[in-house]
Amino acid sequence: MSAETGLQEIRKLLGSSGVIDNPAEMQPYLVSWRNSWEGKTPFIARPADTVQLSEIIKICRREKIPVVPQGGNTGLVGGAVPSPQGDQLVVSLSRMNKIRALDPVGAVVTVEAGVVLQTLQDEADKAGFLFPLSMSSEGSAQIGGTISTNAGGTAVLRYGNMRELVLGLEAVLPDGEILSNLKSLPKDNTGYNLNHILVGAEGTLGIVTAATLKLFPRLNQTVTGMAAIASVEAAMELFHDFRAECAEYLSAFEVISLPALRLVVKHIPGARFPSADDAPYYVLIELGSASSSMPLRDMFEAVVSRAMDEGKLLDAVIAENSTQAQQLWSLRENASEALRKEGPGLHFDISLPLAEIAGFLQKTDPLVLAAAPKILIAPFGHIGDGNIHYNMCLPNETTAAMSQTKKRIREIVYSEVTKLHGSISAEHGIGVERKAELKLYKSPVALATMRKLKQAFDPENLMNPGKIFD
Amino acid sequence: MSAETGLQEIRKLLGSSGVIDNPAEMQPYLVSWRNSWEGKTPFIARPADTVQLSEIIKICRREKIPVVPQGGNTGLVGGAVPSPQGDQLVVSLSRMNKIRALDPVGAVVTVEAGVVLQTLQDEADKAGFLFPLSMSSEGSAQIGGTISTNAGGTAVLRYGNMRELVLGLEAVLPDGEILSNLKSLPKDNTGYNLNHILVGAEGTLGIVTAATLKLFPRLNQTVTGMAAIASVEAAMELFHDFRAECAEYLSAFEVISLPALRLVVKHIPGARFPSADDAPYYVLIELGSASSSMPLRDMFEAVVSRAMDEGKLLDAVIAENSTQAQQLWSLRENASEALRKEGPGLHFDISLPLAEIAGFLQKTDPLVLAAAPKILIAPFGHIGDGNIHYNMCLPNETTAAMSQTKKRIREIVYSEVTKLHGSISAEHGIGVERKAELKLYKSPVALATMRKLKQAFDPENLMNPGKIFD
Numbered sequence: 001m002s003a004e005t006g007l008q009e010i011r012k013l014l015g016s017s018g019v020i021d022n023p024a025e026m027q028p029y030l031v032s033w034r035n036s037w038e039g040k041t042p043f044i045a046r047p048a049d050t051v052q053l054s055e056i057i058k059i060c061r062r063e064k065i066p067v068v069p070q071g072g073n074t075g076l077v078g079g080a081v082p083s084p085q086g087d088q089l090v091v092s093l094s095r096m097n098k099i100r101a102l103d104p105v106g107a108v109v110t111v112e113a114g115v116v117l118q119t120l121q122d123e124a125d126k127a128g129f130l131f132p133l134s135m136s137s138e139g140s141a142q143i144g145g146t147i148s149t150n151a152g153g154t155a156v157l158r159y160g161n162m163r164e165l166v167l168g169l170e171a172v173l174p175d176g177e178i179l180s181n182l183k184s185l186p187k188d189n190t191g192y193n194l195n196h197i198l199v200g201a202e203g204t205l206g207i208v209t210a211a212t213l214k215l216f217p218r219l220n221q222t223v224t225g226m227a228a229i230a231s232v233e234a235a236m237e238l239f240h241d242f243r244a245e246c247a248e249y250l251s252a253f254e255v256i257s258l259p260a261l262r263l264v265v266k267h268i269p270g271a272r273f274p275s276a277d278d279a280p281y282y283v284l285i286e287l288g289s290a291s292s293s294m295p296l297r298d299m300f301e302a303v304v305s306r307a308m309d310e311g312k313l314l315d316a317v318i319a320e321n322s323t324q325a326q327q328l329w330s331l332r333e334n335a336s337e338a339l340r341k342e343g344p345g346l347h348f349d350i351s352l353p354l355a356e357i358a359g360f361l362q363k364t365d366p367l368v369l370a371a372a373p374k375i376l377i378a379p380f381g382h383i384g385d386g387n388i389h390y391n392m393c394l395p396n397e398t399t400a401a402m403s404q405t406k407k408r409i410r411e412i413v414y415s416e417v418t419k420l421h422g423s424i425s426a427e428h429g430i431g432v433e434r435k436a437e438l439k440l441y442k443s444p445v446a447l448a449t450m451r452k453l454k455q456a457f458d459p460e461n462l463m464n465p466g467k468i469f470d
Numbered sequence: 471m472s473a474e475t476g477l478q479e480i481r482k483l484l485g486s487s488g489v490i491d492n493p494a495e496m497q498p499y500l501v502s503w504r505n506s507w508e509g510k511t512p513f514i515a516r517p518a519d520t521v522q523l524s525e526i527i528k529i530c531r532r533e534k535i536p537v538v539p540q541g542g543n544t545g546l547v548g549g550a551v552p553s554p555q556g557d558q559l560v561v562s563l564s565r566m567n568k569i570r571a572l573d574p575v576g577a578v579v580t581v582e583a584g585v586v587l588q589t590l591q592d593e594a595d596k597a598g599f600l601f602p603l604s605m606s607s608e609g610s611a612q613i614g615g616t617i618s619t620n621a622g623g624t625a626v627l628r629y630g631n632m633r634e635l636v637l638g639l640e641a642v643l644p645d646g647e648i649l650s651n652l653k654s655l656p657k658d659n660t661g662y663n664l665n666h667i668l669v670g671a672e673g674t675l676g677i678v679t680a681a682t683l684k685l686f687p688r689l690n691q692t693v694t695g696m697a698a699i700a701s702v703e704a705a706m707e708l709f710h711d712f713r714a715e716c717a718e719y720l721s722a723f724e725v726i727s728l729p730a731l732r733l734v735v736k737h738i739p740g741a742r743f744p745s746a747d748d749a750p751y752y753v754l755i756e757l758g759s760a761s762s763s764m765p766l767r768d769m770f771e772a773v774v775s776r777a778m779d780e781g782k783l784l785d786a787v788i789a790e791n792s793t794q795a796q797q798l799w800s801l802r803e804n805a806s807e808a809l810r811k812e813g814p815g816l817h818f819d820i821s822l823p824l825a826e827i828a829g830f831l832q833k834t835d836p837l838v839l840a841a842a843p844k845i846l847i848a849p850f851g852h853i854g855d856g857n858i859h860y861n862m863c864l865p866n867e868t869t870a871a872m873s874q875t876k877k878r879i880r881e882i883v884y885s886e887v888t889k890l891h892g893s894i895s896a897e898h899g900i901g902v903e904r905k906a907e908l909k910l911y912k913s914p915v916a917l918a919t920m921r922k923l924k925q926a927f928d929p930e931n932l933m934n935p936g937k938i939f940d
Contacts, residue, residue, distance in 0.1 A: 157656075185893050190893055191938055194916060248719060249718060290715070386655055386656065425659050425660050442661060445647045445648065454662075
């Protein structure tokens with residue numbers, strides 16, 4: 001036996017509908033979202049169900065065939081792309097896309113890994129519920145991927161990361177066994193919580209095949225506004241005011257810096273400043289409730305007007321209708337796209353303790369500019385979670401000097417983040433892109449413990465090898 | 471070298487203030503809360519800090535001395551008590567009881583394992599925050615223990631289990647290394663989440679020494695009421711109504727059955743029925759908000775009066791002040807104590823999908839009564855979480871037949887729970903008490919995976935051996 005015969009056996013098992021081997025059709029599975037990473041694979045395996053996947057993984061284990069699980073392939077760190085060597089089998093979960101059950105009494109839904117996030121959002125909505133995970137890739141991202149990467153996005157502030165939304169999991173482990181724990185219980189203290197080990201493991205400890213997820217009451221009213229503010233400290237004060245008065249309804253508290261908003265207005269058709277066009281920062285705030293009778297708008301106005309009186313705000317607008325709300329959201333949501341249109345960039349997905357964000361920017365901005373005077377720092381992000389996309393636009397140069405400069409800036413940023421007990425990857429994960437930095441900035445004890453775990457689950461290193469670890 | 475010399479070395483390291491070896495003083499550390507379990511230990515080791523604990527655990531590893539970590543020793547499944555053989559060293563975290571930092575901007579607090587839960591609640595309150603974990607043992611339970619057992623209680627419905635409150639952890643691993651991850655970040659996707667492996671591991675994978683925990687805005691108003699209802703189905707409908715109208719403020723949704731409430735009224739001085747004295751079930755509901763301006767009482771009354779019109783409720787009272795609210799709470803909180811006063815009992819800490827609770831009781835009550843006609847079934851619990859303390863009063867007999875009957879009832883209950891995808895231990899854990907049942911009712915794949923994890927972390931099986939696993 002060999003990898004070659006194992007692959008033949010897998011092809012036979014899958015049948016023609018379960019195999020993609022035409023180079024053109026394979027291409028989208030082999031290149032990452034931002035085109036940063038590209039790999040090769042013998043073929044794309046598309047199992048029909050969990051039992052079939054279990055059989056495939058048993059063959060892979062026996063024949064030592066490395067496996068790369070893939071969902072919607074929307075990750076930003078190359079975690080779902082095979083290596084260039086061509087020996088890693090891409091296993092796409094996209095055919096396993098059934099919503100198995102929706103329980104309105106328990107407010108839970110059981111879905112397969114290949115369900116697209118937006119499909120789940122829509123199905124939940126039809127049943128009178130909210131599935132809150134939301135991010136710009138939701139039209140393509142699949143639930144299995146959002147679990148394996150512990151996806152974040154704009155609703156984490158209120159509802160938590162994907163981790164907090166998972167009640168039960170079903171997964172195929174590296175030895176091909178099926179771990180079936182699709183429970184819908186908020187309380188279950190029967191031994192180690194194995195679900196949490198698989199959430200955020202980036203497919204290196206097993207393949208998530210289905211999950212039981214929390215649903216929430218559908219929001220029947222939302223109030224969205226944007227405030228122009230003078231500083232990150234003022235944003236934090238405003239955040240504190242909203243938490244004190246209406247923490248329960250606070251669905252979003254996002255920030256966009258003036259440089260980032262200027263790029264949005266420049267590159268995105270129809271985008272314009274919400275109010276003052278020269279405030280250092282803009283904060284997008286949303287309140288939402290399932291109850292139609294709550295005076296959310298009054299609450300919003302009361303907090304904003306008091307903050308204005310106290311000099312915490314420069315200006316504020318509140319959307320009068322859903323179109324205006326969508327316009328405010330699109331300013332924030334298009335920040336990443338606007339920076340991309342401006343030219344080459346450098347992206348950071350950091351998080352910091354809330355109390356440290358202002359100090360971080362005050363200290364790090366000058367260090368970055370000293371290293372690269374022509375750079376434009378244009379941060380934005382989920383400031384209520386401490387998660388800043390500390391992104392930058394670079395001069396359009398591909399010189400060796402620029403490559404050195406980028407390296408130097410990464411060192412500056414990650415070293416400051418680490419000093420302040422922040423994270424070098426708040427929501428995007430490690431994948432291929434950040435594994436060198438993980439080694440540098442994660443504690444040796446944590447790294448050694450992670451390796452023990454990997455070794456225990458996957459002693460042959462066949463599950464998504466080369467991701468997270470070398 | 472040997473265990474004996476290792477223990478001498480540990481005594482020396484700890485000094486006299488770190489050792490308890492007087493039999494009378496040792497006693498409280500050797501008997502479990504409900505006197506169900508008792509053990510022996512060479513002495514009680516009380517390390518002064520994490521570094522000292524690390525040194526102790528290194529000696530234990532070298533000399534193969536088994537270790538039993540202990541917090542407030544309030545667990546209900548014997549998880550913190552050493553074995554009767556006397557070779558297991560009890561390590562009490564009680565001296566490590568500092569609140570290291572409280573960050574009001576980030577709304578997080580960093581505490582050592584030995585801090586008593588109530589102390590933390592009080593300190594949070596003084597700073598204007600709520601630390602929501604709440605349970606009857608809060609005056610003795612220590613934070614390290616609540617983390618290692620993933621404690622639940624009455625506030626899980628709104629704020630989650632202890633697991634959901636932990637942002638960062640510091641722990642001494644079985645090899646004595648210190649895992650230091652006291653981060654306060656809601657978003658941190660840098661590799662495997664090791665914190666979650668230690669939460670709920672009952673001290674079998676390492677010893678939690680400190681944690682960074684979430685705080686919430688202090689509730690400046692609460693509304694508490696109790697409704698008399700005809701059935702569990704009606705309770706679920708009422709729960710649905712409260713979620714639809716004020717999910718954001720719903721702090722408690724607890725149930726107490728008529729037999730349980732009758733025992734409370736019988737045994738607890740001052741306790742009396744809140745309204746009708748013959749309803750099959752009573753539901754305790756609490757709304758709370760940080761905002762003083764929210765019309766919580768109006769909301770409560772509106773939901774209750776609509777439910778009354780629709781025939782979902784038999785009767786309801788709303789507390790007029792905090793004394794009345796406390797009286798309603800004490801009916802629920804004294805249920806366990808009232809059953810204990812009635813005589814010998816049989817306790818279950820199960821959870822079920824919300825949609826299955828009514829069916830479970832309808833099917834299981836008759837099966838239990840058929841097996842033991844003289845038994846009194848008196849359930850109560852956290853019904854909003856699906857967590858029922860399905861407790862029973864037994865006739866006062868200690869015959870062999872009674873022991874067989876208890877065994878039979880356990881089989882009936884756990885088998886029904888398992889069929890309905892419930893949990894045989896919702897919040898109390900496994901410890902010694904439920905490890906035989908864990909083996910019977912947990913899936914073989916899950917058990918094998920748990921063992922792999924244990925083996926990877928603690929290959930010598932020195933951390934709380936005999937707990938969770940044989």
